[in-house]
Amino acid sequence: MSLVKIHSHTAIGSEIYELTFVSPVDLQAVGCEPGQFLHIRVTDSFDFLLRRPLSLCKMDIEHNLVTVVYQVKGAGTKRLSEKQVGDVLDVLGPLGHGYPLHALDRAALLIGGGVGVPPLVELARQLQKAGKVVHTVVGFQSNQHAILISELAAYGAVTVVTNDGSLGRKGLVTDELTNDFCSSYDRYYACGPTPMLQAVQQILEKHKLPGYLSLEERMGCGIGICVGCVHKVSRDGQEMNVKTCKEGPVFAAQEVLFT
Amino acid sequence: MSLVKIHSHTAIGSEIYELTFVSPVDLQAVGCEPGQFLHIRVTDSFDFLLRRPLSLCKMDIEHNLVTVVYQVKGAGTKRLSEKQVGDVLDVLGPLGHGYPLHALDRAALLIGGGVGVPPLVELARQLQKAGKVVHTVVGFQSNQHAILISELAAYGAVTVVTNDGSLGRKGLVTDELTNDFCSSYDRYYACGPTPMLQAVQQILEKHKLPGYLSLEERMGCGIGICVGCVHKVSRDGQEMNVKTCKEGPVFAAQEVLFT
Amino acid sequence: MTGQENTANRELPYRAIRNVDLTVPFLDMNFKNPVMPASGCFSFGREMAALYDLNRLGAIVVKATTLDERQGNKTPRLAETAAGMLNSIGLQNPGVERVMSEELPYLTQFNQLPVIVNVAGTAIEDYVMVVQRLSDMDSITAIELNISCPNVKCGGIQFGTDPAMAQSMIRAIKEVARMPVIVKLSPNVTDIVQMAVACEEAGADALSLINTLIGMQIDVEHKRPLLANGVGGLSGPAVKPVAVRMVYEVTSAVSIPVIGMGGIMTGVDAIEFLMAGASAVQVGTANFVDPYACIRIIDELGAWCDAHGVRAVTELIGAAKA
Amino acid sequence: MTGQENTANRELPYRAIRNVDLTVPFLDMNFKNPVMPASGCFSFGREMAALYDLNRLGAIVVKATTLDERQGNKTPRLAETAAGMLNSIGLQNPGVERVMSEELPYLTQFNQLPVIVNVAGTAIEDYVMVVQRLSDMDSITAIELNISCPNVKCGGIQFGTDPAMAQSMIRAIKEVARMPVIVKLSPNVTDIVQMAVACEEAGADALSLINTLIGMQIDVEHKRPLLANGVGGLSGPAVKPVAVRMVYEVTSAVSIPVIGMGGIMTGVDAIEFLMAGASAVQVGTANFVDPYACIRIIDELGAWCDAHGVRAVTELIGAAKA
């Protein structure tokens, strides 16, 4: 747990903000995995007792800064959006297990939906740095909700779709996931709303592409002590509830069960 | 209920602040009684659900500003002390019944202890404006807690006592209330901690000086609907609990009962 | 001139939500909206009438009325807690005779305002005498039987936690009452459904819940309970989850209408109670925080319905049940 | 490398309060301070051991352990409420065998840490079998019988609200337990004192209270209860006044020691419980808000005593009683 200063805070879309603050850990010394999250108290008031999990989107190792990108969903993220540059933030993390990189992979397919896109930015950076080909498919509600496209484009090709066709092709990310298209990649990495993840998992299982899903469950502690955030997985033929904060939020796609 | 802007906010003693904000009522149009109070929410968080009552200390009719002076007692006043110039404050009032002026009086004795002194400033101003002689006796813990003396001195003589003798005479305000001294006044007006009020009432009853006491009880609503803030008075030979927020906080000294 | 009257000018603009029907049927009446102040949190309406037109309320519930005048408990009677407050008022009120001669006549000027009188006491006979006396007055819409006040020693609390005693009380009251009887339940029970069903069986026309939870705060500096009375009743946002749960459970078990309350601060809070099954809601503590709370909540309720395509607030009642 | 390990370096400076004796006698032991994490809010200690030295705690209470492995309830299992939260975990745990083989041995490395195992189940026989099994392990300081979990259907909740059933349970457990038995009480009862006295009579060595209040939150946008389970247990600052009241009442009626909990966030909160009569306290929800809550509270407790001239924390126990 650290009290850190807000470095910048700007609107980058419809009710979507990019928030940069001093890293609660020394980035140089410890390093972070893409897909890990920061667990943030939006105020010290008991009105918002629990922390809010937000994915690590970017790291600036030189200045020891981290960036999250979030959408105002409810009262807590609304309150967060009122924070000013220079204000102090109570941040825990980075927490959890992120996306693993595979040494032998040559090309990776990244799939993101809405505010599931942020963790893919740091992932794309690390993949590209490791010499992999990166192609990202991102889907948004509309033009106004489209975020982080230029950031992603710095690391590889980006395909954009929107629900209303106001940017890129009209449709869903899954429309892009043809067998032909997918066969060029060694692995996929997805983050987005649960229905999207479920559809992606189904399609890419058919295409026999292995991958990872970053799951979203309501979190209490974020560190594995409340057992509130579980998701069902199948391991050794056994169904079990595992903590997404501690064992996840990123899981191998083949073990994740949706019900 | 009004949302008003803070105009100035400064420390004027040990953990004592002077806070000036836009009046929630048009002072020109309605006028306020000295002894009335403002009922203030220190934050919109449910951590501090109830408002805090603070006495009207000064009014600036020309700029439509009011001033309160308060001491940090608990978490709520602490929170209030963190408010900045320009911040918005949720204020109800002025509420209650203040100190009545009596047309035929020539000289008034004002007695204040600690943060009971603030309402005497506006009272002294109005008394002096109405042509009365004003003498104020104020007691403080120490030099560091002494407040508003020069303000009071603008309207008449001021006698200061402190518990530790670090300013004025060492002792209690009641030490000053000799029969001789009191005989020069038509009436007294007191505000301060309950033990002080009780002692003042007892002594001045002996000296046959009529007067008023401003009572302090924990308040909920401040407008007479919760019946939380009562104090016992005797009226027509009957003891009864009356609401200090609505019928007070100022009461004729002879009707107030202490138990 | 005092401040109260002055603030009357600054009430919120009344947003007439044209597309939404806020009326709710209650017993054989129609309330113009489902929002009313809770007993003990609005006194007898006089102070609030200086702030806004009471006709805008769905109904009014006045302070607990007892047979004889009561002075209540010693002060401090109030304490602030996390997202809530404790009170130990102890039923201070002028007694039924003066309530009828001095307080209730004042409310008759609000010709569109149903008046519900909260009745409290120590023994069944007290309650019966109060209700008998109130039955002489035509302007009273309903009685709310407070069998659950936690702040009177050897008082009503027994009735509120023992189903058999509650039934005896209700049967006795129903014999003398000329108006509908709403029974107000205590949350300080093991089985709220059992209490509710017992009250319905005994003839209650409606139920209201929850009264306050019993709580205590310690003044650590003075090493003693902060309230002079030791314990007090907990209310405010802190208790809302308990209240919503009880309303949900009770409305699944009885067929008489239920008025929900406990921590309602906003229109959305009120909607939680309606969706949980309440036919109407009461607003207590919120009035102390924001004197305009009731009319603000009515406005917010209308605006929410409007934004969500809800044509009639009655559509929301029980909507959260599977 | 993940973040948890990293944060271990940033624990609060341990302020040794030299002038204050924080030890409290509990049963036939001495705890080095009166602060322990509450069951279900610290898992089995492994995650927390990455943050600070568990030897600093007065004791540890681990997650509810049942006979067989349990997967718990569907998600969402958590909801935030005003100054509180609802949970409906539903006793997810690996079952007593794996708790004994995989979890408890880990804790033996903390040689100054008394370990209390919270036990839950559905029928008396379950509880008996779990306690029998745990009695084989010398490293367990005490059992905390969770007869009050509101999150298991047709589960332990019955025992927690019926004095006679609680007594049968306790008598059966006492026959097999080789360690002291603490009984954890539910606040969802009409008469907490009656429950406490019944437990004492049946042989409970100590009591702990309160477990969570039963609550519900409605997701108004989706018109359904937010928790998949419908209802959940309310904890956090919101419930503190209810908890303090119950501790005050219970400690006035029984002579066995009582562990107080419910909404403790700070040292002063802990002092409220001690002054109300508790011999020790547990900290639950606060661990989620601030992972260092327990050791911060220990420090704050010491600092408060120091500033107030209190030489031994035992002086505070029951200090608020007349």
Ligand SMILES: Cc1cc2nc3c(=O)[nH]c(=O)nc-3n(C[C@H](O)[C@H](O)[C@H](O)COP(=O)(O)OP(=O)(O)OC[C@H]3O[C@@H](n4cnc5c(N)ncnc54)[C@H](O)[C@@H]3O)c2cc1C
């Ligand atoms: C591992 C993880 C990473 C995330 N990363 C991002 C991100 O990078 N950008 C982003 O915009 N959003 C992200 N989210 C979702 C984000 O945490 C929620 O939108 C946010 O907590 C909502 O808070 P609120 O106060 O606005 O909503 P409210 O509904 O008022 O919140 C009430 C409570 O519910 C929880 N909650 C509500 N919705 C969600 C949800 N969808 N998922 C989890 N908890 C929820 C809150 O944390 C809080 O405890 C992430 C979620 C998880 C689990």
Ligand SMILES: Cc1cc2nc3c(=O)[nH]c(=O)nc-3n(C[C@H](O)[C@H](O)[C@H](O)COP(=O)(O)OP(=O)(O)OC[C@H]3O[C@@H](n4cnc5c(N)ncnc54)[C@H](O)[C@@H]3O)c2cc1C
């Ligand atoms: C009519 C009136 C006028 C007042 N005028 C002034 C003034 O001009 N300057 C000043 O410094 N103080 C004044 N006070 C006292 C002031 O209201 C309290 O010191 C303040 O409310 C304490 O709040 P807190 O949050 O710091 O304390 P906390 O103890 O944290 O407050 C908790 C609750 O207790 C109430 N409370 C605590 N102490 C008191 C108290 N002594 N009197 C009334 N309520 C209390 C608070 O309002 C709040 O609801 C006045 C009180 C009254 C009744």
Ligand SMILES: Cc1cc2nc3c(=O)[nH]c(=O)nc-3n(C[C@H](O)[C@H](O)[C@H](O)COP(=O)(O)O)c2cc1C
């Ligand atoms: C100061 C105060 C006084 C109350 N007096 C009464 C009363 O006289 N009769 C009654 O039935 N309930 C009384 N109540 C309980 C409220 O009517 C209501 O049931 C409770 O406060 C929960 O609602 P809330 O959280 O909106 O306040 C009182 C509550 C408060 C806070």
Ligand SMILES: Cc1cc2nc3c(=O)[nH]c(=O)nc-3n(C[C@H](O)[C@H](O)[C@H](O)COP(=O)(O)O)c2cc1C
């Ligand atoms: C997420 C969560 C899980 C809990 N699990 C258990 C449990 O397994 N066994 C138990 O006896 N109590 C359990 N409790 C109750 C706590 O131990 C404690 O009694 C309650 O939360 C009140 O304390 P608090 O307000 O400090 O959290 C749980 C509470 C929470 C919030």
Ligand code: FES
């Ligand atoms: S959020 Fe508490 S265990 Fe995952």
Ligand code: FES
């Ligand atoms: S503060 Fe509510 S009646 Fe006086």
